Structure formats: structure tokens, C-alpha cells
Amino acid sequence: MFSLFPALVGGSVADRSALRFGDRSLTYAELAASAQALAARLDGAGRVAVWATPALETAVGVVAALLAGVPAVPLNPKSGETELGHILGDSAPTLVLAAPGDVLPAPLGALERVDVVVDAEATANRAEAGSGAGGPGGAETVGAGTVTDPAAPALIVYTSGTTGPPKGAVIPRRAIAATLDALADAWQWTGDDVLVHGLPLFHVHGLIIGVLGPLRRGGSVRHLGRFSVEGVARELGAGATMLFGVPTMYHRLAEALGEDPGLAKALGGARLLVSGSAALPLHDHERIGAATGRGVVERYGMTETLMNTSVRADGEVRPGTVGVPLPGVGLRLVEEDGTAIAWYEADGTPAGAYDGESVGEIQVRGPNLFTEYLNRPDATAAAYTADGWFRTGDMAVLDPDGSVRIVGRKATDLIKSGGHKIGAGEIENALLEHPGVREAAVAGEPDADLGERVAAWIVPLDPQAPPSADELADHVARRLAPHKRPRTVRFVEELPRNDMGKILKRELPRD
Known part of the structure; x- marks a missing residue:
């Protein structure tokens, strides 16, 4: 049965x-x-x-x-x-x-x-x-x-x-079972694990992965009710083995590490730290790793597909990547004309242009997918290709080791500038490496000469002495390429985010 x-x-x-x-x-x-x-x-x-x-x-x-x-x-x-x-x-x-x-x-x-x-x-x-x-x-x-x-x-x-x-x-039901069993394989998840999290319970991460996941394994859930640094430290220090969170939560943990030696010990004692729903900034990866000796595993999923990829528990944690496809999940990167430029073979081997540069839309298929959009046969049909792959709308590259690196959303984060296709996510990661940047968001804006120009919104570490726009542009150009540097830089007090910590780019202030 x-x-x-x-x-x-x-x-x-x-x-x-x-x-x-x-x-x-x-x-x-x-x-x-x-x-x-x-x-x-x-x-x-x-x-x-x-x-x-x-x-x-x-x-x-x-x-x-x-x-x-x-x-x-x-x-x-x-x-x-x-x-x-x-x-x-x-x-x-x-x-x-x-x-x-x-x-x-x-x-x-x-x-x-x-x-x-x-x-x-x-x-x-x-x-x-x-x-x-x-x-x-x-x-x-x-x-x-x-x-x-x-x-x-x-x-x-x-x-x-x-x-x-x-x-x-x-x-x-098959999608829930398939995803949770695939994550058990990737994360070596067993009934002996005790999970702590403080995520909302109306979406995939908090409810399906965070509550139904432990129950399927015969393990335990300790929900904080409301996330707090103190709650995480208490539960991990009292025997919890796994922590699920979003980047906002891990940022708060990273900020608190310097003031709370007990927190570093608690995080370091966890078997697995998992972040999802948005990219975890590099400097938070580095601060947590330096203080605890523990890397934060990132994964990639969405409502319609549950989980698609993850860094494995026994794999290398590399900031900026979301690992490899989970067992049973097919994944390919596709150009606008429908041409597949990179993909995974049936045995899990990457093929095509896994060069860390060739950008394509992520398309997936497998038992983890949703059945339909309720009462929306038009939207359901539009979400799938003629050969049965789900169009995620996320843009990515495959790195030389086969890891998936997401560079943004097709609708808001793929910037076509001067004949180049640029992913906003890689520029955001580069900006976050600058010591004067606390948070960053990047999007394209219309430009008469380039078609689109790269624009950046920056929350500076020190609002009284922010880095200059030229300094940030040069910083990106040195790390990535000159054509990827921001042409417009706006300094803001905070970035608009939803309940899961994702930046709401349509709400960014524009001149």
C-alpha cells in the first residue's frame, strides 16, 4: 500500500x-x-x-x-x-x-x-x-x-x-513522497534526525519539507513558532541535528556569531544546515563557516516542482551553487529558441556546455512535479514544453563540476545588454563580496544604446560612508567582466522582501 x-x-x-x-x-x-x-x-x-x-x-x-x-x-x-x-x-x-x-x-x-x-x-x-x-x-x-x-x-x-x-x-501524493525520499538520499536523512526550523507553514519549504519530511522518516520536528537566534541556539544545543532556514535567518545568525560563542558551538554541532528559497550571500557563508567549521547546504525548488537539486550532505559546499539534480529529477538548460545547451544524462552525468558561462533556462521533469494549475488549463499547458519538460523560468549555468548555479529569473533577472546575456544573480554575488555592501539587488533597465543597462540597489554596511558607484562598478568588472558592471547604482535603507526573504524586484525604487 x-x-x-x-x-x-x-x-x-x-x-x-x-x-x-x-x-x-x-x-x-x-x-x-x-x-x-x-x-x-x-x-x-x-x-x-x-x-x-x-x-x-x-x-x-x-x-x-x-x-x-x-x-x-x-x-x-x-x-x-x-x-x-x-x-x-x-x-x-x-x-x-x-x-x-x-x-x-x-x-x-x-x-x-x-x-x-x-x-x-x-x-x-x-x-x-x-x-x-x-x-x-x-x-x-x-x-x-x-x-x-x-x-x-x-x-x-x-x-x-x-x-x-x-x-x-x-x-x-507521489510528488511529496518522491521529493522527500530523494532528499533523504541527498542529505542522509533518517529517523534519528531532529529538525529545528521557524518557517511559515503555508508553502513547500516550511510545510512539506520541514514538517512532512521528518514525519515520513519517523524523525522529529521542533518548530520555533517564530524564528529567533536564541531559539536556534537552544534547540541545536539540546540535541537537534538539522536546521532549515532562508537567507534572512542565516544572515541574522551570522550577525550574532561574534557576540555569542554558544551559538557557534550549537551551529557547529548540527549535522546539516540547509538554506533555500533564495541565494545565501557569500559573506554569510564565510562568516558561518569560519565560526563553526560547518558549511551551509543550498538547494533549489519551487511550488510546482517541490525540490529539484541540492548540494549533498557528503558533497562539497560551494557558495553560489545549489548542487546537482536529486535522484529521479531530469534537468536541462535551454536557449530561447528551445535548443538544449547543457543537461544531465540518465546516469546523472552532466553533458553539453557545462562551462560555467553558457546561460539557459532551467527545465525539469520527474515524479516531483505538480499535476496542474487548478482551473487553469491554459496556464498548465503554457508551463510545459511540447516534449513534457516544465519551464521553471529560472536562468542558470552548469559549472565545470556539474553544479547548478542560478543567475536569476528569466522575467526579471536576465539582462540583455550590448549583445550579452547577463544574469543578475552573479552580479549580486560579486557586489556582496565588497566589504562595504550589506545587501544588493540587480536588475535591467531600458537603455537607448545598450538595450538594457545593469542597475544595482545597494544597502551599504555603513550608511554614513557608502562605497562610491565607481568603486562598486570597478569591483564587479574586476571579478566578472567589464560589460557586467553596474551602470546605475542606487543606495537604499532596505530591500523589499516577501515572507520567505526573496527580494521583490518589481518594488525596487526607480527614478
Whole structure:
């Protein structure tokens, strides 16, 4: 039988901690009983919305929906009413799962509400009384056989909506299993690992990788509720083995290292530090590595594909690269005319122009991909090539060792200047190597002579004495090439970012 959570079936880890949020926790026995009880109420419910606060109830609600074979729609609690109304109208859930006491916004008022009640003592009693079907050691089946179908929809996760209203990516059960098993291979991830993170639970990184990942392995999750340097140090110092975060979090950790020797010891004791959702700046890599002796592993994924590549746990950590394709994932770089310029052979060997210079769009295929955009057959068709590859919209090069190095988004980060194709990401990395630069963003702007010119937005390390525009341009020219130097430099107090720390380039101030 196809099972997303073998540990909830076999009962061999019944007494092991499965989930901990703050001072509230559930063992596998308690989680199984609690989720099964809720799943019984969801059987046949159609789609269900989940008010995805960073709380124990969100994790239990999603697991219950998956056990019932009911697609779950995680909702960002920070969504405005217009966006929330669009998602609800598009996904048409029959009810909403929320923690008791959560105050839900007006657009959710028309839905039946089901409170996710988590009581460790009560669920433990149910587990002891119901050790047959439906309890730990019983079958992972509440809904009518949906768990036997790997193609059945598991989650509908909405995209960020940067180019229009958010689209609902339908994630099948096979994609979750394939990605988590491939990451287990790449990261040597086992049930003995204890993961700590403070990511939101309405997207792929925080929910699928950060919560469902440990549960699939039979391991443990310690969620901070809200990220803090102190929380990371405490949990890693108390036996956690892995940390997931985004660059903003690692930047804060790097900033705190000089003032907290205990933090360096805690980070150095972790088995694996993983960063994703955006590139981790070089100077943060260097500061963390120097203080802890531990490199930060980067990976690459997106809502529609879950995870595509990663630096392996037993591989070399090289800042600026996101590793190699995960097992089962096909990857190629393609020119605008559809010509593949670099790719991976079936045995995982890079081929074509893996020279660190030839830029192409990343296209992928494999069992990790979404099924469709809900109610958008036009968008689904446009997302795939005629031969079945998904167009990610991300531009990259393959380095000589085969590592994937992302240089930006096709829509916003591919700059065509004076006949050259330039990736904004490599210029940002070069700027971040300058000792006077704290943060940097690069984009193209119209230019009568060049077609587009390279423009940079800089948050200086010292606002009272920023480096000059000429100094930064020369710095880039020396490290990369003269045609890649910024022609326009603007100094700003901060860069606009979303909840995951990604820079919102369409919101950068322009003259």
C-alpha cells in the first residue's frame, strides 16, 4: 500500500516525539490518534482549507487531511482579504480547519469551521484504547482508498502571484513522497534526525519539507513558532541535528556569531544546515563557516516542482551553487529558441556546455512535479514544453563540476545588454563580496544604446560612508567582466522582501 507516513502505521516509534511547537508536543502515538480522529470527520469532505498558523494544530490538520485522502489548501494568515477571497473562490473548500480560539477573517465566514483539538493526554488514551485499525500499528486509511493512489491530489499550494492572481498548484501524493525520499538520499536523512526550523507553514519549504519530511522518516520536528537566534541556539544545543532556514535567518545568525560563542558551538554541532528559497550571500557563508567549521547546504525548488537539486550532505559546499539534480529529477538548460545547451544524462552525468558561462533556462521533469494549475488549463499547458519538460523560468549555468548555479529569473533577472546575456544573480554575488555592501539587488533597465543597462540597489554596511558607484562598478568588472558592471547604482535603507526573504524586484525604487 502507498503510505506517506509509514511511522504512523507500524507503531515502532510510537513513543518518539513527532512534533513540538514551543512547549507543546505530540509523540507518534499521540499524533496518530489525534490525526485519525480528525481524519474520520473529514472523510468525503472534498477540499479543506487549513488556517496555517505556525502551530501544532496546523501540522495535525494537514496530516489528518492527508490520512483522509482529502486535498488540503494551506492559507497564509497574512493574506489580505482580496487575495484570500481569490484563493477560496478558486479552490472552493467545503470547510476550514483552525486552532480553537483563532479569529478568522471575513472571507472565511461562509465556510464550516472545524476546530483542530490537540490534547496530548486525550489522544494518548485514544491511542492505547484503539491500537487496531485507525491507531498506531493500524492501517493508514480513513478515506476510501485514496492512500493507495500516488496520483491523488494531496495539497493545493498557491503561488506568490507576482505576475497575476495566485495560481493553485495541485501537488500529488507521489510528488511529496518522491521529493522527500530523494532528499533523504541527498542529505542522509533518517529517523534519528531532529529538525529545528521557524518557517511559515503555508508553502513547500516550511510545510512539506520541514514538517512532512521528518514525519515520513519517523524523525522529529521542533518548530520555533517564530524564528529567533536564541531559539536556534537552544534547540541545536539540546540535541537537534538539522536546521532549515532562508537567507534572512542565516544572515541574522551570522550577525550574532561574534557576540555569542554558544551559538557557534550549537551551529557547529548540527549535522546539516540547509538554506533555500533564495541565494545565501557569500559573506554569510564565510562568516558561518569560519565560526563553526560547518558549511551551509543550498538547494533549489519551487511550488510546482517541490525540490529539484541540492548540494549533498557528503558533497562539497560551494557558495553560489545549489548542487546537482536529486535522484529521479531530469534537468536541462535551454536557449530561447528551445535548443538544449547543457543537461544531465540518465546516469546523472552532466553533458553539453557545462562551462560555467553558457546561460539557459532551467527545465525539469520527474515524479516531483505538480499535476496542474487548478482551473487553469491554459496556464498548465503554457508551463510545459511540447516534449513534457516544465519551464521553471529560472536562468542558470552548469559549472565545470556539474553544479547548478542560478543567475536569476528569466522575467526579471536576465539582462540583455550590448549583445550579452547577463544574469543578475552573479552580479549580486560579486557586489556582496565588497566589504562595504550589506545587501544588493540587480536588475535591467531600458537603455537607448545598450538595450538594457545593469542597475544595482545597494544597502551599504555603513550608511554614513557608502562605497562610491565607481568603486562598486570597478569591483564587479574586476571579478566578472567589464560589460557586467553596474551602470546605475542606487543606495537604499532596505530591500523589499516577501515572507520567505526573496527580494521583490518589481518594488525596487526607480527614478
